[in-house]
């Protein structure tokens with residue numbers, strides 16, 4: 065049996081795996097063992113999707129659509145359904161998921177358990193804001209049907225609840241209407257963080273999606289330069305016809321790259337090239353859905369580029385008044401020489417997240433990928449953690465592999481209240497680490 069694996073390359077410690085095809089089969093499975101965790105598509109980077117023992121419930125086969133209303137865009141589906149399959153079905157009908165992460169290889173259950181956010185947080189909040197109802201199976205055999213108004217506390221614990229409150233079996237989600245399968249997009253070359261701050265504020269009203277790629281190796285006067293992206297669903301199209309036309313080819317990284325391929329020079333060269341490839345300040349164009357939302361999905365298993373020790377992602381959110389701390393963080397990363405290809409900066413809006421442990425809240429969120437260099441990475445993350453802690457920010461559990469209990473508990477003050485709803489048979493490597501003390 066190959067252990068479950070997270071996107072960053074960490075391994076599950078389960079002794080058994082149970083693919084779940086039918087809701088009914090879960091009852092028997094839950095009686096059989098003493099410890100469980102659901103596993104979606106393993107697109108969480110660190111250890112929050114990894115069992116610390118017992119049974120990994122493989123949720124992807126539980127993926128049947130139960131109901132879809134093409135007039136209202138309300139969809140009811142089993143939680144193992146992937147965004148990929150969902151989009152293939154809904155886009156031709158003129159609907160889209162209200163919130164999507166940067167990959168479509170996630171399940172509905174995994175997305176809700178992490179209360180994911182997308183490039184449109186300022187307009188739509190998190191996925192949990194659009195969930196109308198959930199069915200959750202507990203290890204004692206009880207099914208709890210919950211919603212923002214029914215069993216509301218349990219709902220708030222389950223949305224963003226890291227899979228710890230039981231198995232989400234079925235969910236009902238409100239989709240958003242689209243008139244085209246194309247995006248009207250703009251990319252703007254920025255010269256520094258001030259440019260980014262202005263563009264985010266300017267774009268908040270008229271643009272559904274926005275975020276920025278930052279060259280995190282650039283320092284001094286070039287610090288914080290990058291490419292700002294924004295987009296809207298195009299108007300007056302034909303989603304069904306346009307979606308069928310859109311190319312779906314993919315390439316795969318065939319094997320684990322040697323670790324030395326990524327070093328401060330290759331990363332700096334990549335970032336410089338990526339920044340310079342845009343010749344003019346502003347570029348406008350019409351884009352198909354996949355390259356706009358899921359550019360990395362085109363390269364399957366791109367995580368293998370980070371070598372045998374895998375990658376670590378670091379994502380935090382800081383209050384928007386903490387621009388000074390944000391600048392400090394960029395300086396530390398540039399000095400460390402351990403920069404990443406992928407540094408994404410976004411401003412979350414003020415829509416309240418529905419989950420007790422939801423990550424998004426008003427402020428700036430920065431996401432960075434790093435090659436896992438063991439103690440070197442740990443030392444860098446400790447420095448960044450100290451700033452996040454001092455600034456009253458928090459890290460995203462879906463991306464985390466190293467956060468201390470102190471940082472988790474200060475960032476998520478409702479965690480004790482949340483723990484009242486944790487199913488006694490459910491735990492993860494992440495939860496074992498951060499809920500100590």
Ligand SMILES: Cc1cc2nc3c(=O)[nH]c(=O)nc-3n(C[C@H](O)[C@H](O)[C@H](O)COP(=O)(O)OP(=O)(O)OC[C@H]3O[C@@H](n4cnc5c(N)ncnc54)[C@H](O)[C@@H]3O)c2cc1C
Pocket residue numbers: 071101102103104105106107108109112113114123143144164165166167169170171172173174175176177178179180181182183226227228230231232233360462492
């Ligand atoms: C390229 C890339 C880009 C990403 N971009 C974003 C982004 O923009 N925004 C964002 O928020 N995240 C982003 N992510 C993270 C990703 O969206 C989340 O980690 C997502 O939750 C993964 O879904 P999954 O189905 O693979 O779940 P897993 O990673 O397998 O599991 C996630 C959690 O869900 C629980 N779970 C899974 N299924 C169920 C179920 N049926 N019932 C109860 N609990 C369940 C698991 O126990 C675990 O705690 C990105 C990840 C990648 C690889």
